[in-house]
Amino acid sequence: MRKYRGPVAAIVAVAAALALAACGGSSNSSSSSASGAASASSSTSSSSATGGAPKSGGTIKIGTVGPDSYDPQEYQTVQADSALHLVWTGLLAFKDGTGQASTELIPGLAESVPQPTDGGKTYVFQIRPNLHYSDGEPVKPSDVVNMVKRNLFLGGPFSSFYDDIVGATAYTAAKKQTAPLPGMIADDASGKLTIKLVQPDTRVLYAFAIGEAGVGPASKAIFKNTTGNPFPGDGPYTLKVVNPSPTNGEFILTKNPKFDVPTVAKGYLDQIDGMVSTNVNTMTENVINGTYDYMTEDPVGDLLPQVESQYKDRFLIGPGYPNTYYFFLNNTIAPFNKLAARQAVNYAIDPTALQRIFGGRLHPTCNLLPPGMVGYTAISPCPWRPNGTPQLSKAQALVKSAGLTGAPVTVWTNTKDPRPAIGAYLASVLNQIGFKATIKSLNQTVYFSTIGDPKSKAQIGFDDWFQDFPHAGDFMGNLLTTAAAKSIPSFNSGFVSDPHIDQQVNALDAQQPPAVASQWAALDAYVNSPTHAYLVPYGNEEDTAFYSTRMNVTQCSGYPNLVHRVDWALLCLK
Amino acid sequence: MAIEPASELSSVEGATGFEAAAEREHAVGIGPWRLAGRRLRRNKVALAFGVLFLLLVGLALAAPLWAKDVAHTTTSANHLTEILHEGNKQVYVVSLSGVPVGPQWFAAGGKFFLGADDNGRDVMVRLLYGARTSLEIGIAAALITTVLAVVVALFAGYLRGITDTVLSRIMDIMWAFPVVILGVALGTALSIGGLKVGPVTLQSGSIAIPILIIGFVYVVYMARPLRGQVLSMREKEFIEAARAQGMGSFRIMFTEILPNLASTIVVFFPLAIANAILLEAYLSFLGAGVQPPTPSWGEMISEGIDRITTAPHLTIVPGLMLVLTVLALNIFGEGVRDALDPRSKVRISDN
Numbered sequence: 001m002r003k004y005r006g007p008v009a010a011i012v013a014v015a016a017a018l019a020l021a022a023c024g025g026s027s028n029s030s031s032s033s034a035s036g037a038a039s040a041s042s043s044t045s046s047s048s049a050t051g052g053a054p055k056s057g058g059t060i061k062i063g064t065v066g067p068d069s070y071d072p073q074e075y076q077t078v079q080a081d082s083a084l085h086l087v088w089t090g091l092l093a094f095k096d097g098t099g100q101a102s103t104e105l106i107p108g109l110a111e112s113v114p115q116p117t118d119g120g121k122t123y124v125f126q127i128r129p130n131l132h133y134s135d136g137e138p139v140k141p142s143d144v145v146n147m148v149k150r151n152l153f154l155g156g157p158f159s160s161f162y163d164d165i166v167g168a169t170a171y172t173a174a175k176k177q178t179a180p181l182p183g184m185i186a187d188d189a190s191g192k193l194t195i196k197l198v199q200p201d202t203r204v205l206y207a208f209a210i211g212e213a214g215v216g217p218a219s220k221a222i223f224k225n226t227t228g229n230p231f232p233g234d235g236p237y238t239l240k241v242v243n244p245s246p247t248n249g250e251f252i253l254t255k256n257p258k259f260d261v262p263t264v265a266k267g268y269l270d271q272i273d274g275m276v277s278t279n280v281n282t283m284t285e286n287v288i289n290g291t292y293d294y295m296t297e298d299p300v301g302d303l304l305p306q307v308e309s310q311y312k313d314r315f316l317i318g319p320g321y322p323n324t325y326y327f328f329l330n331n332t333i334a335p336f337n338k339l340a341a342r343q344a345v346n347y348a349i350d351p352t353a354l355q356r357i358f359g360g361r362l363h364p365t366c367n368l369l370p371p372g373m374v375g376y377t378a379i380s381p382c383p384w385r386p387n388g389t390p391q392l393s394k395a396q397a398l399v400k401s402a403g404l405t406g407a408p409v410t411v412w413t414n415t416k417d418p419r420p421a422i423g424a425y426l427a428s429v430l431n432q433i434g435f436k437a438t439i440k441s442l443n444q445t446v447y448f449s450t451i452g453d454p455k456s457k458a459q460i461g462f463d464d465w466f467q468d469f470p471h472a473g474d475f476m477g478n479l480l481t482t483a484a485a486k487s488i489p490s491f492n493s494g495f496v497s498d499p500h501i502d503q504q505v506n507a508l509d510a511q512q513p514p515a516v517a518s519q520w521a522a523l524d525a526y527v528n529s530p531t532h533a534y535l536v537p538y539g540n541e542e543d544t545a546f547y548s549t550r551m552n553v554t555q556c557s558g559y560p561n562l563v564h565r566v567d568w569a570l571l572c573l574k
Numbered sequence: 575m576a577i578e579p580a581s582e583l584s585s586v587e588g589a590t591g592f593e594a595a596a597e598r599e600h601a602v603g604i605g606p607w608r609l610a611g612r613r614l615r616r617n618k619v620a621l622a623f624g625v626l627f628l629l630l631v632g633l634a635l636a637a638p639l640w641a642k643d644v645a646h647t648t649t650s651a652n653h654l655t656e657i658l659h660e661g662n663k664q665v666y667v668v669s670l671s672g673v674p675v676g677p678q679w680f681a682a683g684g685k686f687f688l689g690a691d692d693n694g695r696d697v698m699v700r701l702l703y704g705a706r707t708s709l710e711i712g713i714a715a716a717l718i719t720t721v722l723a724v725v726v727a728l729f730a731g732y733l734r735g736i737t738d739t740v741l742s743r744i745m746d747i748m749w750a751f752p753v754v755i756l757g758v759a760l761g762t763a764l765s766i767g768g769l770k771v772g773p774v775t776l777q778s779g780s781i782a783i784p785i786l787i788i789g790f791v792y793v794v795y796m797a798r799p800l801r802g803q804v805l806s807m808r809e810k811e812f813i814e815a816a817r818a819q820g821m822g823s824f825r826i827m828f829t830e831i832l833p834n835l836a837s838t839i840v841v842f843f844p845l846a847i848a849n850a851i852l853l854e855a856y857l858s859f860l861g862a863g864v865q866p867p868t869p870s871w872g873e874m875i876s877e878g879i880d881r882i883t884t885a886p887h888l889t890i891v892p893g894l895m896l897v898l899t900v901l902a903l904n905i906f907g908e909g910v911r912d913a914l915d916p917r918s919k920v921r922i923s924d925n
Contacts, residue, residue, distance in 0.1 A: 281880060301880025305671060353654035357692065359672035410779075415861060417880060418672075424693050427867050428652040437650075438779040439866045442766065 054555045054572040059271040060293035060548075062568075063283035065416055066249055066276030068445045069227040070241055072214035073147070073156040076448045076489070078321075078466050079296045081211045082564050083274055086253060087233040088214020089261055091125055091144055091193070092205060094469070094563045096265035096570055099320075102561040103470040105209055106263045109139060109234065110193075113205065120200030120510065127191040132258045135232040137217040141186035141193035144208075146218035149181055153223050157452065157491055160483040161207035164509075166196045177223045200510040203477065206469035211564075235259060236267045236569060246445035249276035253568075268556065268572035278443060280417050284546065293548040294571065298541075300417040304359050307546060314547040319363065320560025321543045322370040322467040324475070325354075327426060327536040328451065328493035330459050335409065335435070336494075340402035342533035345460070346384045348395035348429045351538040357421045362539035367524050368475055370540050374513040375472035375520025383530050392432060399434035409435045412461030414447035419462050426460070452489030463493050463535075469563060472520040473509045480527055480534060481505050496534045501527065550574060606837070606914075613913035620909020627902035630895075634709050637702035644684035645696045649703045650867040654694035658682050667694045673884045689887045691877060700869040701891055707870040708899065711785050711854045716846035718789025720839060723796035727835075728827040730797070731804025742801075748794040754856050760787045761862025779865040784857060788850045795849075796842055803838060807831055837914040844907035848900045855896055871896045 067080030072088045075081065085093075093108035095101055105113050110125040117124070131139035151159045152172045162168050166183030185194040197204060207213060215221075220231040230239055237253035253272040275292060277283060284299045284307065286292040299307045307315050329336040329345060336342050351364030366382035369375055385391070399405055409430055413423025423439050430437035440461075442450055451458040468474050478484050480501050484492040504523050508516045527534045545559040545566050550573055558570035604612075614620060641648060653667045658675060659682075667690045668674045674690040677697075687698040730741040748756070761784065768778040769786070776782050807813065808831070816830050857863030858872030866873060871892040878888025 301672075302883040303880075306883075350655060353652065353694070356654050356666075356668045356670060356672050356694075360670045418692070420866065420877070421692050424650070424695075424867055425652055425654070428650045428693065428695070431648070431650055431867075437867070438777070440766070440778055441861065441866070 054268055054552060055574065056268045056572070057270050058573040059273065060269055060551070060571065060573065061273045061275055061286075061291065063275050063277060063286055063292040063295040063297070065278055065280075065297060065444050066246055066274065067251070068449060069225070070230045070239065070244070070251070071225050071227045072212055072216070072233075073151045073154055073158075074225055074227060075212065076157050076452075076491070077444070078565050081468075082296060082566060082568055083251070083253065083272075084239070085211030085214065085235070085564055086237040086267065086568055087230075087235045087239045088211065088216060089233070089235040089259075089264055090147075090208050090210070090213035090215060091127075092209035093261075093264050094209055096567050098557070098559060098561055098567070098570075100562065102563055102567065105205055108209065108261055108264060109144070109215065116200070118196075120202075121197045123195045123197075123204065125193040125195070127193060128261065129191060131234060131260060133217050133232040133234050134238045134256045134258055135217070135220075136258065137219070137232070139215065139234055140188045140218070141191060142188050143215050143218050143221070144193055145181060145184045145186045146221055147213060147215045148184060149177065150221055150223055151212075152181075153177055154225065155486070155488045156212065157487055157489055158207070158210065158212040158478075159487050160477065160481065161203060161210075163483050164197045164199055164201040164204065166198055199506065201506075202512055203469075203471055203473045203509050206471055206474070210468050234261075236261075236264060237272070243276075246276065246443050247278050250274065251276070265567070265569035267569040269568075272568060272571075278415055287546050287548055290548045290550065293551050293573075294566070295546055296565070297416070298361070298544045299546060300359070304361075311546070314549065314551065314553050316545045316553070316557060316559050317361075317542055318560060319371070319540060319542045321562055321565050322372050322470075323464060323541055323543070324365065324368055324370050324537050325362065325462075325464045325539045325541060326368065327460060327538070328458075328463040329533070329535055330457070330494050331497070331534060332454070332495045333457055333459060335402075335404045335407045336460060338402050338404070339531075339533060340398045341404055341407075343530055344395040344398040344402075344404075344433050345430070346528070346530075346533050346536050347391045347398070348433045349384070349426075349536050349538055350390040350429075351385075352388075354422065354425060354538050357418050357425060358539070358541060359418070361542040361544075363542070364539050365537055366528065368479070368527055368535065368537045369472055369520065369524045370467070370475075373467070373470065373472055373475070375517045375524065377518075377521035377524070379525050379528065383528075395433040405434040406436050407434075409437045409459050411437050411439045412442070412447075412451050412458045413439060414442050414444040414462065416444040419444075422462050426462075430460075448491075448493075449489040451493045452487075452491060454488075454490075454495060458493065461493075464541075465491070466565070467562060471513055472524075473505060473513075476501070476505050476520070476523060476527075477509065494535055496527075498532070498534070610837070610910075610913040614909055617909040617912065620906050620912075623902040623905040624909070626898065627906055630705060630899055630902065631709060633702055634705035637699070637706055640684075640702055641696075641699045645687070645699045646685065647696050647699055649700050649869050650695065652694045653690065653696075656694065658686065668692065673881070674888070676885065676887055688891050689885065691874070691885075691888055692881065697874075697887065697891060700874060701871075701895060704869040704871045704874055704892060705895065705899075707781065707864055707868060708851045708854060708896075711781065711788065711864070711870075712847040712851040714785045715788035715792070715850035715854070716843055718785065719792040719796055719846050719850070720843060722789070722793045723800055724832065724835065724839065726793065726797040727800030727804050728831060731801040732808050732823065732827050732831060734805075738801075745794045745797060748791070749798075751791075753791050753795075753853060756791050757787055757853055757857050758860055758862045760791070761857045761860075765862055765865055779868070781864060781868060784854055784863045787857070788853050791853070792846060792849060796846060800835060800838065803835060804831055807834060841907065841911040841914055844903045844910060848903035848907065851896070851903070852900055 064079050067075055068077045069075040089108045091108055091110045093106050095104040095106050107113055109127055111128050114123045114125055127141050148162050151162055152168055167181045171179050171181045183196040216231040236256055236259045238256045240252045242250040251274040255270055280297045280300050283295045284303045287295050329342050331337055355362045366379040411423050411427045413419045420441055427437035427439050450456050478491040480496045482497040482502050484490055485495045485497055508519050547553050552572050552574045556570050556572035558567035561567040656667045657664050665675055674692055676689045678686040686696055689697050691697055726741055730738040764783045765778055769776040816826050854863050855872030858870045859876040864870035864873055874892040875889050881888050
């Protein structure tokens with residue numbers, strides 16, 4: 001059950017009630033509305049809620065720390081996904097909506113969500129006819145093959161999702177763009193696309209629905225990072241990068257007149273200006289004074305209680321978007337290639353201390369899987385803190401016995417609040433237990449790609465994971481498998497490589513999560529058990545959404561979207 | 575070695591009339607440094623700020639004592655979940671909503687004398703260690719600036735010709751960059767990757783990086799006026815005499831001209847320290863200076879800015895220390911300038 005905090009609880013409760021009403025009253029219609037508004041049902045966009053259709057048109061400004069990349073196969077962050085999934089639509093998509101409905105798989109470029117055949121090893125997609133990219137080129141099944149090849153060739157962060165396609169491993173090894181990928185058979189004339197897997201994998205449909213599976217014309221989606229010159233998309237909006245600066249950048253999303261995927265929301269707004277900045281406080285002040293209309297970040301410091309109390313009619317908060325915050329431990333280099341070092345950190349970390357750094361928005365955890373995820377079972381008592389408190393003396397003894405006293409450790413974190421404070425906390429704890437810690441702080445836009453590159457030799461640091469799709473394999477597969485560790489940059493920042501995890505993830509991915517929930521729970525306990533201690537999960541964050549007075553928050557908040565955090569296609573003005 | 579006659583330095587144009595005449599009379603037989611000391615002693619304001627600066631230095635030196643014997647903590651130790659007793663009331667060092675406790679003075683036996691920060695660290699301890707950082711960087715950077723500026727000024731001003739042209743153009747280029755922007759650019763680049771020049775390697779978190787950056791970016795601001803002095807000095811009779819005696823250029827530069835630049839350098843030095851401390855604070859505030867967890871005032875202000883309403887002590891206290899230190903150095907430096915060379919109007923400006 002989702003809980004909401006404080007005065008906004010009532011607002012969200014009403015929204016949730018409306019969601020139920022909307023689910024009963026609307027269908028996933030295949031016809032788009034005349035106004036160009038979202039055709040897919042949305043819990044918060046139910047017109048019955050206010051007796052009128054949400055307003056279409058207008059331009060808004062969104063404050064954000066910005067996409068880490070403007071290449072759909074390369075980006076890693078939620079901020080990138082929120083914006084860029086509107087530019088590139090994949091074979092499949094997630095339903096535009098809020099709450100649990102937003103995790104539902106729907107057809108995108110494909111006419112329907114296919115059922116697997118051949119014992120779960122074959123999927124046949126039929127591409128809709130007469131679809132075009134924003135530059136007028138027709139959408140073809142071979143473009144999807146190009147997208148997968150591009151992902152494998154570039155070793156994009158999500159490339160491991162396609163490893164089960166027949167020939168994918170050989171294609172990656174060949175390091176040749178034109179090498180064959182026999183598991184994908186495209187027939188451009190009929191619009192048919194057949195995908196054959198080496199083994200059943202229930203994640204594969206999601207892998208064709210996430211924003212990173214966005215498709216572009218094969219002639220323009222070249223096999224190198226295109227963040228400086230993004231290729232045309234097939235989504236409801238087109239992208240123009242005005243200034244790619246990660247500290248003072250700007251990008252503009254404008255309606256794509258050629259977009260014609262009936263199941264995917266067309267978006268209410270004519271234009272969305274993304275204003276990129278690293279200063280969350282300025283962003284918050286800009287939303288307060290109406291310069292910006294929404295921000296992708298959470299207010300921090302003194303501004304959080306101020307916004308919570310003074311702007312409760314346009315500020316939403318809750319544990320909506322499944323996530324886990326954790327510290328990665330690089331298992332391949334000293335000192336965390338030693339189990340004792342990893343155990344020591346786990347024993348020493350106090351999630352209730354970190355809760356304070358998050359201003360109370362963090363719920364302590366001992367699990368990697370977040371609450372609400374199928375397979376989540378709270379690990380209780382937590383082996384590291386059986387009495388709820390950290391065991392510093394045990395940690396110190398472990399460091400000493402491993403001969404690591406005084407070992408230099410660099411803590412990696414990024415500059416987005418409150419992450420510098422999180423890094424300082426971790427450094428403080430490491431110093432307390434005997435290491436000699438320093439801190440390295442990077443801009444958020446380059447942070448994850450840096451720690452995910454083995455050449456950086458990042459030893460330990462801040463990390464988080466927000467659900468891409470409702471599947472435990474999204475967490476376990478991306479964060480802990482050998483296949484994920486081979487992507488560059490990798491989400492497996494600790495470069496964990498454990499045959500048991502690989503085997504289990506492969507086996508469990510073959511089945512629908514509810515059928516193997518207990519096995520996922522067992523794997524969750526395994527990765528963070530004292531015998532492995534691969535990483536240090538410490539909390540699940542409540543996320544927020546803050547809007548200007550111009551925005552129609554009642555009908556069009558787009559929050560909480562459990563895949564994109566906030567669905568920008570549902571945002572509208574009053 | 576030749577030093578200009580005392581009468582030349584003491585021909586005070588700033589002090590006219592009877593006062594100047596009296597000073598000239600008293601100055602007979604007194605060396606320039608003694609005379610300057612005498613003038614400085616008369617400047618009570620400058621002396622007061624000099625004493626204040628020494629007090630600040632004393633506080634910085636006492637940091638380990640305070641941390642160990644009074645606060646019982648270190649600069650980086652967090653106390654996020656600890657509870658303090660305020661009379662019958664118990665308060666968390668950092669509340670669940672993230673607000674740190676304010677100054678406790680001696681209510682907790684000296685712990686959290688100036689309160690805690692977001693990480694539950696003792697602000698007083700970080701402030702004192704921050705003073706050490708600021709002073710270390712300020713003095714070391716000012717030394718680097720001074721040495722480099724003197725060398726550049728001597729070579730450019732004495733040798734003239736192609737050497738002067740090349741060095742002056744390099745200085746023009748550096749002058750064109752605002753100091754803070756140049757410092758941030760260098761600081762950001764080096765704070766991530768560190769610095770490796772031949773066998774010398776500086777880790778990214780090393781305090782030597784901001785020292786080098788600050789020392790480097792201010793060279794031009796000291797070298798230019800010094801070069802001007804060297805240019806005028808090389809035409810003086812005592813230099814001509816040295817040349818006539820067959821002294822080489824290097825010897826003239828370092829044994830004849832350099833001693834005569836001493837008074838100017840002494841004037842510049844405290845001002846250079848003040849500017850270096852300020853720039854260090856700018857850079858650390860912007861994340862391009864001292865890297866956490868090493869405490870520095872600029873970094874403390876930066877960390878406290880998010881809590882300026884609920885925990886204003888986080889910004890006010892290091893800000894006040896910064897103001898006092900820079901003010902003390904500037905006023906004392908002005909006093910030294912007036913004492914050594916009341917005619918001089920040269921100052922270091924930061925852009």
